[in-house]
Amino acid sequence: MKELILGGMKSGKSRLAENLAKLTNKNVIYIATSAGNDQEMLARVEKHRSFRPANWKTIEEPIKLAETLQQNANQNTCLLVDCLTLWMTNLLVKENEVLLTTEIEKLLNVLIDLPGHIIFVSNETGLGIIPLGDLTRRFCDETGLLHQNIASLCDRVIFTVAGLPHILKGSCIKGETR
Numbered sequence: 001m002k003e004l005i006l007g008g009m010k011s012g013k014s015r016l017a018e019n020l021a022k023l024t025n026k027n028v029i030y031i032a033t034s035a036g037n038d039q040e041m042l043a044r045v046e047k048h049r050s051f052r053p054a055n056w057k058t059i060e061e062p063i064k065l066a067e068t069l070q071q072n073a074n075q076n077t078c079l080l081v082d083c084l085t086l087w088m089t090n091l092l093v094k095e096n097e098v099l100l101t102t103e104i105e106k107l108l109n110v111l112i113d114l115p116g117h118i119i120f121v122s123n124e125t126g127l128g129i130i131p132l133g134d135l136t137r138r139f140c141d142e143t144g145l146l147h148q149n150i151a152s153l154c155d156r157v158i159f160t161v162a163g164l165p166h167i168l169k170g171s172c173i174k175g176e177t178r
Contacts, residue, residue: 002154012163026078033087062090066106073114084122
């Protein structure tokens with residue numbers, strides 16, 4: 001099972017992803033993509049850590065996401081990636097087109113055959129005003145394309161608003177009806 005959970009900031013997407021990971025009854029590996037470059041982000045990271053069960057393994061990987069998934073995916077594992085937008089940011093600020101293109105291609109290619117349960121979390125960036133600045137517009141463009149490609153490879157895609165999941169693709173969440 002491969003899932004993509006999208007939503008705005010503070011929409012409840014990470015909490016939903018964590019709850020879904022628990023429901024798999026598999027060993028959970030939390031793959032954190034944040035580079036934690038400032039005090040506010042470090043505080044967010046610490047807050048997220050405090051909510052995770054102690055038995056979950058955490059891997060911090062800001063760039064080599066495909067390799068990390070490949071090394072850790074198996075039938076008995078749920079990999080929870082939080083989040084794709086931070087990963088995209090990390091790639092874009094490197095200002096290396098080859099790295100950006102290569103890492104995105106690696107992720108899309110490896111995702112097809114990965115075993116186990118994989119949950120991606122990402123911020124939906126295409127619902128607001130057109131941002132000022134070429135880097136910000138590029139971020140929105142690249143992230144939107146990444147979401148489309150990941151969604152096409154996932155079994156379920158969920159859009160989260162105000163803590164409420166809306167199924168865009170795939171089956172309902174356990175215990176819910178459409």
